[in-house]
Amino acid sequence: MPERILTNAELEKMVDTTDEWITSRSGISARHIAAVDQTTADMGSIAAQRALEAAQLTPEKIDLIIVATCTPDKLFPSTACLIQARLACKNAAAFDLSAACSGFIYALSVADQYIRAGNAQHILVIGSEVLSRVTDWQDRGTCVLFGDGAGAVVVSATPEPGIIATRLHAMGEHADILSLDNATLTHETCKIKMQGREVFKLAVNNFSDLISDTLIANQIKLSELNWLIPHQANMRIIESLANKLQLPLEQVIITLQEQGNTSAASIPLALDAAVRDGRIKKGQLILMAAFGGGITWGSALIRW
Numbered sequence: 500m501p502e503r504i505l506t507n508a509e510l511e512k513m514v515d516t517t518d519e520w521i522t523s524r525s526g527i528s529a530r531h532i533a534a535v536d537q538t539t540a541d542m543g544s545i546a547a548q549r550a551l552e553a554a555q556l557t558p559e560k561i562d563l564i565i566v567a568t569c570t571p572d573k574l575f576p577s578t579a580c581l582i583q584a585r586l587a588c589k590n591a592a593a594f595d596l597s598a599a600c601s602g603f604i605y606a607l608s609v610a611d612q613y614i615r616a617g618n619a620q621h622i623l624v625i626g627s628e629v630l631s632r633v634t635d636w637q638d639r640g641t642c643v644l645f646g647d648g649a650g651a652v653v654v655s656a657t658p659e660p661g662i663i664a665t666r667l668h669a670m671g672e673h674a675d676i677l678s679l680d681n682a683t684l685t686h687e688t689c690k691i692k693m694q695g696r697e698v699f700k701l702a703v704n705n706f707s708d709l710i711s712d713t714l715i716a717n718q719i720k721l722s723e724l725n726w727l728i729p730h731q732a733n734m735r736i737i738e739s740l741a742n743k744l745q746l747p748l749e750q751v752i753i754t755l756q757e758q759g760n761t762s763a764a765s766i767p768l769a770l771d772a773a774v775r776d777g778r779i780k781k782g783q784l785i786l787m788a789a790f791g792g793g794i795t796w797g798s799a800l801i802r803w
């Protein structure tokens with residue numbers, strides 16, 4: 500996460516809003532904002548370096564780097580190539596993947612296919628975003644929601660697959676309700692546009708089906724699940740999901756209060772928090788689920 504923290508109190512001075520409105524409608528109290536010269540590749544490199552350390556791997560062991568982002572440093576070269584150079588992953592292929600807030604789940608699914616096909620041994624999957632740069636700071640309906648950050652994992656070939664299954668979906672007919680036109684670091688006029696209520700409805704309607712379908716397809720009961728890591732967009736969406744599933748909120752990893760919605764970075768950031776504070780333990784069953792612009796949505800069922 501970048502160092503700078505933007506609180507709801509500060510937002511009260513920027514747009515016509517209140518801390519009470521933001522926390523009651525979204526659950527968000529603060530978000531991190533990148534420094535003016537800090538980019539998606541900068542944050543992604545740090546997250547990837549820490550993932551390599553956690554996996555105890557040297558950079559040359561990485562066969563592929565996938566960066567999920569909707570705020571790449573440039574349209575090309577890909578942010579993945581920029582990170583490859585910084586980390587000296589000299590044996591890796593590298594590309595970016597665009598699926599907005601579902602990007603990390605999409606990237607994880609691609610990595611899983613490479614591993615299962617025997618085409619890679621170790622893959623860096625990174626979600627990194629500087630949404631603050633494409634946020635319209637005069638639009639109170641969006642600017643209170645988003646934040647910056649990066650998270651990363653290494654996916655490795657093992658005899659027992661850690662990624663049990665992934666499911667991906669898209670509804671391109673809803674492209675207009677959440678969009679960002681031609682955004683790169685230098686396109687300062689391009690900002691996120693969102694019909695919040697419509698996004699909210701689609702998320703609530705599709706999220707619980709996604710999770711039930713994932714569990715049924717893999718013959719797993721909800722009671723066997725240790726943790727749900729949902730995309731960190733809005734506390735009310737997460738609560739409604741937990742309610743529908745009848746899953747106690749104590750089993751849901753939630754970081755959005757202090758981070759806001761960091762799009763493709765939100766799930767790996769939440770995963771990182773729960774692994775490092777000891778909540779997630781080896782052998783536990785985790786379901787990750789995301790939705791975002793596209794509209795896209797998807798899940799990943801994982802044995803940690």
Ligand SMILES: CC(C)(COP(=O)(O)OP(=O)(O)OC[C@H]1O[C@@H](n2cnc3c(N)ncnc32)[C@H](O)[C@@H]1OP(=O)(O)O)[C@@H](O)C(=O)NCCC(=O)NCCS
Pocket residue numbers: 515516517520521524525600639640641643677693695696697698699732733760790791792
């Ligand atoms: C954006 C969101 C928080 C708005 O909450 P909501 O309960 O749907 O609020 P509405 O859009 O119905 O707006 C209600 C009122 O609050 C106002 N409002 C919007 N943003 C506001 C803010 N930051 N502060 C104060 N008032 C605000 C609206 O203008 C509206 O006023 P009106 O009734 O006078 O027109 C909610 O729709 C949401 O979270 N949607 C999903 C967004 C999301 O997750 N996007 C990312 C997907 S990956």
